[in-house]
Amino acid sequence: MSEKTAASRGSEPIIFLDDICVTFKTRTGSLFKPNLVHAVNHVTLKLMPGETIGIVGESGCGKSTTANVMCGLQSPTSGKVFFKGVDVTKRTAEERRQIGRVVSVVFQDPSTALNPRMIVHDQLLDPLLVHEVGSPEEREKRIRELVSLVGLPKSALNVLPGQLSGGQRQRVAIARAMSLNPDAIIADEPTSALDVSVRAQILNLLTDLKRDLGLSMMFISHDIQTVRYISDRIVVMNGGQIVEEGPAAQVFNEPKDPYTKMLLGAAPSLLHPKLGESA
Numbered sequence: 126m127s128e129k130t131a132a133s134r135g136s137e138p139i140i141f142l143d144d145i146c147v148t149f150k151t152r153t154g155s156l157f158k159p160n161l162v163h164a165v166n167h168v169t170l171k172l173m174p175g176e177t178i179g180i181v182g183e184s185g186c187g188k189s190t191t192a193n194v195m196c197g198l199q200s201p202t203s204g205k206v207f208f209k210g211v212d213v214t215k216r217t218a219e220e221r222r223q224i225g226r227v228v229s230v231v232f233q234d235p236s237t238a239l240n241p242r243m244i245v246h247d248q249l250l251d252p253l254l255v256h257e258v259g260s261p262e263e264r265e266k267r268i269r270e271l272v273s274l275v276g277l278p279k280s281a282l283n284v285l286p287g288q289l290s291g292g293q294r295q296r297v298a299i300a301r302a303m304s305l306n307p308d309a310i311i312a313d314e315p316t317s318a319l320d321v322s323v324r325a326q327i328l329n330l331l332t333d334l335k336r337d338l339g340l341s342m343m344f345i346s347h348d349i350q351t352v353r354y355i356s357d358r359i360v361v362m363n364g365g366q367i368v369e370e371g372p373a374a375q376v377f378n379e380p381k382d383p384y385t386k387m388l389l390g391a392a393p394s395l396l397h398p399k400l401g402e403s404a
């Protein structure tokens with residue numbers, strides 16, 4: 126534990142993507158000359174301890190592919206991936222387990238992350254069992270901590286995900302992502318499948334968690350206004366490449382790339398209309 130704290134205070138990135146490319150073969154093209162999609166093109170990115178990075182860009186620009194490389198779901202075609210200084214590009218099964226303890230993902234649609242036939246209690250127990258965390262009593266204690274951490278009532282433990290509202294389901298998915306005390310959370314459009322009325326609550330929950338627990342966070346959105354208030358740094362992607370990055374205020378106040386200017390010109394966020402107007 127002390128090792129973890131020491132490492133997280135150091136200047137070593139939690140995640141370091143070093144010149145990553147991801148290429149997909151499409152179904153079009155011929156067998157010997159398939160057409161290729163360059164989903165991610167020479168992306169270099171460091172996520173530092175306690176830092177929140179917002180990745181923005183329009184649909185298809187490679188945000189999710191970058192996120193999947195960051196959490197180990199997708200192998201890069203070229204380039205290297207480091208977790209806390211360890212090269213995990215060609216990872217073994219054991220390294221994959223370790224990755225699961227360093228970074229967790231929260232997806233757009235909580236239903237995909239949860240098993241519809243398992244009550245919430247068992248969904249939260251599952252990662253603790255897989256990683257052999259604590260004794261049975263300690264695991265029950267951790268489950269109770271997790272529900273209160275994400276602001277769910279204890280009664281939610283005994284129901285199926287389908288019996289909860291969309292916002293509550295996303296809270297369960299966040300609790301599950303938090304269960305192993307990760308160093309970083311990657312949230313890929315965590316609010317865009319939710320009703321507008323609960324989006325701000327989920328954003329606030331994620332912001333509170335990162336502040337209170339000193340988490341690093343990678344927050345992905347196609348809407349630059351959504352990431353504006355929670356990001357320390359903003360990375361703008363277009364066509365698989367990073368076209369601009371910098372401190373959030375700088376990217377908003379003095380955008381350099383024409384694409385960033387175009388994104389900023391788009392409709393202001395529904396979540397922060399007042400702040401949007403004053404800018």
Ligand SMILES: Nc1ncnc2c1ncn2[C@@H]1O[C@H](COP(=O)(O)OP(=O)(O)OP(=O)(O)O)[C@@H](O)[C@H]1O
Pocket residue numbers: 149150151162163164182183184185186187188189190191347
């Ligand atoms: N498994 C795959 N096979 C083939 N092409 C893929 C695959 N996954 C993604 N792509 C392509 O790679 C590009 C980047 O996709 P990606 O999902 O990373 O974009 P995104 O920025 O997350 O978009 P969105 O905002 O719609 O979620 C797209 O052109 C997409 O069609």
Ligand SMILES: [Mg+2]
Pocket residue numbers: 188189190313
């Ligand atoms: Mg995506």
